[in-house]
Amino acid sequence: MIAVRGYDGRRVAVLGLGRSGLSAARALRAGGAEAVCWDDNPAAREAAESEGFQCLDLAQPGAFDGVTSLILSPGIPHLYPAPNRVVRAAWEAGVPVDNDIGLFFRSLGAAGWDSFDMAPRVVAVTGSNGKSTTAALIHHVLAEAGRAVELAGNIGRGVLDIDPPGDGGVVVLELSSYQTDLARALTPDVAVFTNLSPDHLDRHGGMGGYFAAKRRLFAEGGPDRCIIGVDEDEGRYLANQLAEGVGDDRVIAVSVERKLTGPGWHVFARKGFLSEYRKGRQVGSIDLRAIAGLPGAHNHQNACCAYAVCRTLGLAPREIEQGFQSFGGLPHRSQIVGEKDGVRFVNDSKATNVDSAAKALKAFENVRWICGGLEKEGGLEGLLEATGSVVKAYVIGREAAGFAVQLQGVEAEVCGDMARAVRRAVEEVQPGEVILLAPAAASFDQYDSFEKRGDDFMAEVAKYL
Template sequence: MIPVQGYTGARVAVLGLGRSGLTSCAALAAGGAEPLAWDESPDARSQAENQGITLHDLGRIDWSGVAALITSPGIPHLYPAPNRIIAAAMAAGVPVDNDIGLFFRSFATAETMEFDQPPKVVAITGSNGKSTTTALVHHILQQAGRPCQMAGNIGKGVLSIDPPQNGEVVVLELSSYQTELARSLTPDIAVFTNLSADHLDRHGGMGGYFAAKRRLFAEGGPDRAIIGVDETEGQFLAGQIGQNPEDMRVIRMSSGRKLTGPGWNVFARKGFLAEYRQGKQVVSVDLRAVKGLPGAHNHQNACAAYAVARSLGIAPRLIEDALHSFSGLPHRSQLVAEADGVRYINDSKATNAESAAQALQAFDHIRWIAGGLGKDGGITSLAPHLGHVTKAYLIGHSAREFALQLGDTAHEVCETMERAVARAMADAQSGDVVLLAPAAASFDQFKDFECRGQAFIDAVNARLLRESATDDK
């Protein structure tokens, strides 16, 4: 655990008692603060009490004696409207922070500064690819024999990691909800993968969403910034950080086009990753045979992770070997099974149209399972990417809405995951890919995207098992 610094003897309110809130309470107490814990859910309060946490109703406290309010990422503090408790704290002039802010203010200590190699923090944000990039960086570091930990929006909560060792690297995945509010953001290396419309109600529009991501770079001043420049926002951000086009503190990266600028560039094109410095090619890596990273979107993730690893001094050959041994993450272009020439791919994490587009471009002859709780615009933006779709099988709340947006693409409204899998498997022929890439949130039928992905896995495996039993008779 990372004990929180700067609040010894102070009363600090904690709103939201999920993973980050519970860990914040423990880390604050370890640092000598008195946490005042509360959650508006009775179930969450009961679970917290079972863990020995004393509750304080933050809707009724006197804020004059409170040093700060630490809130969980999912609780809105600005748009579309502040939570009532956060609004009361802000009106009383109480600073509002989150566990990410506590982590960055507490990570470096007098002890770590005496290490031969001070520990470093790599922070990764963006709309799509954050989790895969974070896990891939962690995997490369492990394969290179570097001490490392992974936390944030993936793995452990940031305050629950072990105190860092000499030369250790902590790799964090950070969402816009986390970067938006953290009062301290000081990574050594910061990564911006890409930007597409998401969470717009929470951030008051696209500008607010980009501003939340940008804070990781503008507030933190990382020693190295790795920026995806395939969107205008990334180009703008890279230009703001670098002093000039030759500034090697900025690594520009792209998936799909060659970068020819005079600085430090990493890009993937036609299945090959290339590193250029000062206009000269340094390295080329063939990504086509890397099974854990299929498609252009995963090649962008490979570029980001490669750039991080090179920034940390890891040799290209070690990085390439680690790319080949990376098996991917569950629910992100995950190969579930292959039978009779048909591959079954679980990309349940494709919760918006942009991420679904990446999945649709990664495979041919797709039998596409999509739907759920659709987002603004539905799947109209996917029209240019439907050429590989043989047929769509639609589920969930937005099934009929999606059907109207598919044009001439063959489709069937199936409502449930079980029926969609059954119909897709019955139709599939050798060479086809049965792909779950919902382009929608999961909350209409499932607790989260993991549960949705597991339902797909279970349905596929159950039918394959039945077919195998039938063939044995």
């Protein structure tokens, strides 16, 4: 655990007692603070009380008397579509609002590293798609190379749950826009921006607010090195804003759409080959085509970002390639569930928006596509250009019929639930085809999470394997 610094003897409120909230309360207590907690879920309050935390409804009058700060869990709105009532109460009381990410950076920076030969480094990864795989891949490659490394944030453990990094240690964080938007301290050594596509727009008041939340990771903390995906205008803008001039190698540009040239530091992938260029000359390359854990152009972008980070941290191209070869991928992200009679079954339940589903479709040929769920803002029009590989779509979700109508030019069957969708796809599939779950929608109309949806898909597939 990383004990929170700077709050010794102070009273701090914690709203939301899920993984990050409860770990924040523990870390505050370890640092000498008094944590006062609240969650609307009685079971969550009971769990906190069993650990000795006081639970107090923070929306009640006087709840913020004597409180120094409010620590907010990422799932709770702090501005859009409307501020939570407790956030409003904190504003009225003049109490600063922060989150566990802000506490982490403030506390980590207060650690005494004078006796270390090499100070710990923090790598923070954000973006719309691919940040989990990128963060996990960085962690895997560093671990395979013998580096002391921990993975936390929006993946794995809460940031305050990890052990304080030791001499030369690395902490890899996946950070969502919810986390970067609110944190009062953001000071990574290396920051990664994978890409940007419409998502969570209700929480950020539109695309401008969404991008601004991501941009804070770079603008607020001034990382020593920035790895920026430049295949969208936002990434190109961000790279331009961060560079001090032509050839500034503190900014590493990443692309999977074009060869990057010029005097700077570039990492790009074309036709399955990753290339690293510095000062106009190639200095490294990796053939990504046979790496089973990184299928498709979207994973090649993840590989480019991870490669750039690991090069920044001193690894040689050969070490990175060895780590790539042994990477098994993440559950629910282009996860190959199995193969039988020439048919592959792939679980990409994490493809919850149009852009991520399009990338999943482009990674495979001859696809029997299981899709549908709670549709996000913007419709499905942006997905249609990626459906050339689709043999047939099998649509699930409560609004399956309306979803299917939007799949213009694609043969679609309304199935409703996962069991029927998998059964019908298996009945019609031919050798050489892929049965792919890539919903292009949230899961909450039928499942508690995208993980539960992916688990259901794998359970149904298991009946046929």
